[in-house]
Amino acid sequence: MRYDVLIFDLDDTLFDFGMTEKNALLHLFMEYELPNGMEDYLPSYKDISKVLWDDLEHGRTTLAKLKVERFKRLFLQHAMDIDAEAFGQKYLDKLGKEVHMIDGVEEMFANLSGCRFALLTNGFKEVQHARIGGSSLKNLFEVIITSEETGFQKPQTEIFEYTFDKLNISDKSRVLMIGDSLTSDIQGGNNFGIDTCWFNPHLKKNVTAIEPTHEIQSWEELVEIVNKEVLEVK
Incomplete structure (x- = not known):
């Protein structure tokens, strides 16, 4: 061997992970009464997330910051009044339930x-x-x-x-x-x-x-x- x-x-x-991310966000947007969330916000979220994960690989940010920052940027970009920290934790909870x-x-x-x-x-x-x-x-x-x-x-x-x-x-x-x-x-x-x-x-x-x-x-x-x-x- x-x-x-x-x-x-x-x-x-x-x-x-694509399926994991999609399902977790879909369920979370529905919980926050954003039925069009996938259509309205997913493209922006993916762009923001890609930048932050690249920053993580290169030591420019940490996981703790990434957890909240990705949603802070998303909500700022779309002028949404949502607590990014609470949203980020709920997102992780839903990710953990997705096995694909x-x-x-x-x-x-x-x-x-x-x-x-x-x-x-x-x-x-x-x-x-x-x-x-x-x-x-x-x-x-x-x-x-x-x-x-x-x-x-x-x-x-x-x-x-x-x-x-x-x-x-x-x-x-x-x-x-x-x-x-x-x-x-x-x-x-x-x-x-x-x-x-x-x-x-x-x-x-x-x-x-x-x-x-x-x-x-x-x-x-x-x-x-x-x-x-x-x-x-x-």
Whole structure:
């Protein structure tokens, strides 16, 4: 077996975050009596959220600030008199109840016997633990590491050091980081000196200078990579 420790990202790698976000916001807009909220505010929210998550990756903000700031900006932009802090907490509560696994994930794990699994996510601790706990993957991971608990986020090397310490491992050659984000998962793994696997089911073009060790479009491909025996050069 080429790799026996697999570190996975969560959102848009194992779980469909687009569906999670959509359902959580839909329910929240209805609660606030904004029946046209998805149509009126979702595009603005996505733009604001994208900027703030990029700021988080580059150390320009924190999760605690992001939690409220995204809705502060949204409500300011649309002149809405809503408490952003309360809205932000309710949003996290609803996110934690949404479990939408990407096709093929369960079968993939079933075919990776003998591996150790860890989860490494930049998401909120309460949300990610709730979603994993509500899924069939709840007993699968040795550790679930969130940026909120470590104070660091991918692609910072410190969060990988924290993960290795929790797993009590030191041999980087046996570890593979798998995720959908080139700038977070792949860059982070590259920075730390471990092999990386870019999950790219939609065939996005890599326009960055970031080079993953592997690129896959399906989970069957990951099983093949992991179970492939390393040929000894004699």
